[in-house]
Amino acid sequence: MADPKRLCVLEQLAAGERSVSDLSRDVGCQVPNMSQHLSVLRTAGLVISRRKGNSVFYRLADDRVLDAYRLLQMVAG
Template structure:
């Protein structure tokens, strides 16, 4: 049995921000799409089936949680996963959900 290091409340608030980033189906769709490599905002919005401004807001949530990073090439912005452990966490959640 693994015990978890006790955290301060401010720490848990940061952890909870990551939880909130994982709390929306469209944002999880983004993580799945980015598992194959970086994509532009327009690509992600079509794959998730939502409008570009909406996707931009979702990406803002993911970025401020530190799950994705952005890279600008000309006028298009490419997003990618910032850490392979993000996928590990998502896969764990998938298994827990059975």
């Protein structure tokens, strides 16, 4: 979670489900790097994925994920 790109991913997913390519473009990293970030978030139980054809889509595992992230931001100052 310490990586700023992963935090950006969570913020992007707060708006709804997104494809890996859309997240890569909007967060500003290459698709392979984005896939690695998403793998870390998936392993942590923060996001879930679904496949549609050749595309993989991600969304927050629970709406409370973003609430917890924002709370941590406030505490950290």
